[in-house]
Amino acid sequence: MLAEFDLIRRYFTPDPTSCQAQPGMALGIGDDATLLAPRTGHELAVSVDTSVVDVHFPADAPARAVGHRALAVALSDLAAMGAEARWCWMALTLDAAQLADERAAHAWLDAYAQGFLDGCARWHSVLAGGDVTSGRLAVSVTVMGDVPAGQALRRSGAAAGDIVAVTGALGGGAGGLAVWQRGERDLAHPLLRRYLLPEPQLEAGMVLRDFATSAMDISDGLLADLGHICRASGVDVVLQPEALPLAEGLTDALGADKARRAGLSGGDDYELLVTLAPAHLAPARQALAARGIALTPVGRCVAPGAPEANTARLEAAMEGRGWQHFVPPGAPFGEAGR
Amino acid sequence: MLAEFDLIRRYFTPDPTSCQAQPGMALGIGDDATLLAPRTGHELAVSVDTSVVDVHFPADAPARAVGHRALAVALSDLAAMGAEARWCWMALTLDAAQLADERAAHAWLDAYAQGFLDGCARWHSVLAGGDVTSGRLAVSVTVMGDVPAGQALRRSGAAAGDIVAVTGALGGGAGGLAVWQRGERDLAHPLLRRYLLPEPQLEAGMVLRDFATSAMDISDGLLADLGHICRASGVDVVLQPEALPLAEGLTDALGADKARRAGLSGGDDYELLVTLAPAHLAPARQALAARGIALTPVGRCVAPGAPEANTARLEAAMEGRGWQHFVPPGAPFGEAGR
Structure with missing residues (x-):
């Protein structure tokens, strides 16, 4: 059985400096909360997206893709605001049965963490905290970025003729x-x-x-x-x-x-x-x-x-209404709605 | 079958003004991300906590308590920093089977939303966004508060004699x-x-x-x-x-x-x-x-x-090491570890 704290230390704080101050961060991972010092003249853009196994990704998707994708879809909302990505928080719920087999769990987590942390580096989103628990595999990612005050892109500005x-x-x-x-x-x-x-x-x-x-x-x-x-x-x-x-x-x-x-x-x-x-x-x-x-x-x-x-x-x-993110009970993955 | 957008509108945007600017909020629920205008001279404290059914609360817990508790345990981390609560984001994963019975689903959501939103009012934490999806019942709550710069309470300041x-x-x-x-x-x-x-x-x-x-x-x-x-x-x-x-x-x-x-x-x-x-x-x-x-x-x-x-x-x-938040597979709720 993997313990929560060991797992966080092993996979999600790879860099000892991640617990220390980074630009705009007064206190990193390892306390009750992260402390941020936002840039003056900027607004913060914040969004959260949950990716659930068998709903948003197949159960046998590569672990690296699960990590990459959970972060990417959350950051996509910041992109839509014209915001610069700054920080993210990862609430990971691991499958209890999967955790029982330590070797398989470590292999999965290695690849998952690689996908997630490579994304953090690639998209300049510092992992600022999170939570790891057990249940059915799911990841909720909260992302925060910033944008010069008043310049964010909204859904409400379109005009006839555009x-x-x-x-x-x-x-x-x-x-x-x-x-x-x-x-x-x-x-x-x-x-x-x-x-x-x-x-x-x-x-x-x-x-x-x-x-x-x-x-x-x-x-x-x-x-x-x-x-x-x-x-x-x-x-x-x-x-x-x-x-x-x-x-x-x-x-x-x-x-x-x-x-x-x-x-x-x-x-x-x-x-x-x-x-x-x-x-x-x-x-x-x-x-x-x-x-x-x-x-x-x-x-x-x-x-x-x-x-x-x-x-x-x-x-x-x-004859449809776009993606529906609820799966009818018993529906196989990818069918009907999502 | 409940649709995601209808459900968010019905239960989690009870007040039409919640989509508009509030103090410190440039843009509320309803766009790709929320826009916040943090107070100058303050640091932001951010934390996320996931509550999973059968791990953190019993499956037959009253829905009002599930909503109340998910927010309360997340806010507790802000309390530990000495921060003032400001905003929260709720990533709610609903049980797919539960959603199929619309009447039961509405009764559950009514009580859940009451518990969560009463908590928002009580603890001055404005619901600033979220995500609703289906899977196994779980709630990840991201909370954000602020604290005068340099005054947050950390884990690292204790000295011999204290x-x-x-x-x-x-x-x-x-x-x-x-x-x-x-x-x-x-x-x-x-x-x-x-x-x-x-x-x-x-x-x-x-x-x-x-x-x-x-x-x-x-x-x-x-x-x-x-x-x-x-x-x-x-x-x-x-x-x-x-x-x-x-x-x-x-x-x-x-x-x-x-x-x-x-x-x-x-x-x-x-x-x-x-x-x-x-x-x-x-x-x-x-x-x-x-x-x-x-x-x-x-x-x-x-x-x-x-x-x-x-x-x-x-x-x-x-003879134990405090709470362990991982449930061994097959363990009944409340036994062994959590």
Whole structure:
């Protein structure tokens, strides 16, 4: 049986300096709470995301991907605010049965911690605390970033006439799940990589602060997430489904129709969805292209109720309402809702 | 089947103004992240605590107590830093089977939300965001408070000669679990109340900022938690077990020997354990007494390795190592470790 404190010391405080002050941190891991000294002139952006086994990732997903992914999906919300990632807290619930086999538990934790901590280093998010307990495998990650006061990207700033655009490519999350279900296990597979090792678009978010009128991340599917921006901003949207940038290999893997559907309503893409004034599109694309990031216009905002608005019709055609994060009891992983 | 967004709207955004700016909050629930504007001259104290069904609370615990308790145990860590509670984030994982029965699910959520939100109001912790998903019932609560810069109470400040003292009374958590296991279900029972509806000692923590050299909250049992202060501060302790203030009714419920053990190594008390210079004991007791809070000296700090130090001997006599938060597979709730 692994003990909580030993496990935290062994896997999640690899660097003795992590218990000491870091820039902006007055007290690190090891006390009742972490103490932070926020930057003046900045607002803090905070979000929490839970990833549950058999709901958000398959039980046999590689442990490294579980760690990577739990952090990435949480950080994606900071990206959507245009915030710079600073700190994260990891509440890890381990499977009690898994812990009983110490050797298997250590192998799993080694890989899990690697995935999580590599992500911390990669995305500049310092692990500032957490909790480890037993139950059914799940990870709740709280992330905190900062953004110059008043400059955060919200869902509510879109106006009629704005361009709707997305970073990167869509449908990769749903495509990756589909190839996983067909038995693909190679993390180098481009679609599987999109699903199991997503990248939060933090850099894109910070660049887009200068250009976008609204933003959110695409976690529940483009149409569902676009609905949030429409409601928050009081606009409707004319979407051009044929303009959607689809993930590499998606059409080959799923066929043209399912690939289009995955782009419109598949979840787990973690790209950014933004609106911006037409005059800002070219400079935004240029600024992002300099960092190797694509920004593709996929539609435009119109007045609410405008007859040309087509997202409600597209949603009806999808016969679904985007990702639902509740699994009906007994449903196998990846079916029905999530 | 309940949908995530409907459920959040119905139970956890009861007040339409909660989506708008509150003092220190630039953007509330409803976007990708919350935006906070921290007070200048203050540090932020942040902690996360997960409460899992059958590990931290019984599956048939009243839903109101589950909500109350999850928040209280998280806030207890802020109390231990001397921080003022400001915001919290609730990552709630609901039982998938429970959700299938909509009527039962709504009744449970009504009571759960009442317990959680009453706690938010009572302890001045604004619900600033969260996540709701399905799996095995668990709640991860992230709490954030603030404290004037440099004034937080840490585990590392105790010195030889300091008095060791505790707020309130001990053993009530373990005593409450014992009476629960005997079938007691009345939340007005003083021991059950201590176990299922604990109170974070936030006010005591803020008062003790002016007096204590170190502090932590007693969640794993006095001896285990004292060990953390000893290691962090480089001291040993002479404890007077007969001086421990035991919870009301504990000796009657458990008998003298088990009551003493519950006070020394029972978990889930959520009182504060502090050290303070002898000259500060009387004024600290006076300041706390004015707020109806008891502070009882239970020992003193000595140099590490001093022959009179007795906590290791007491721990050995307990034949246990305080609360262990991992349940051995198949262990019934409340047995062996937790």
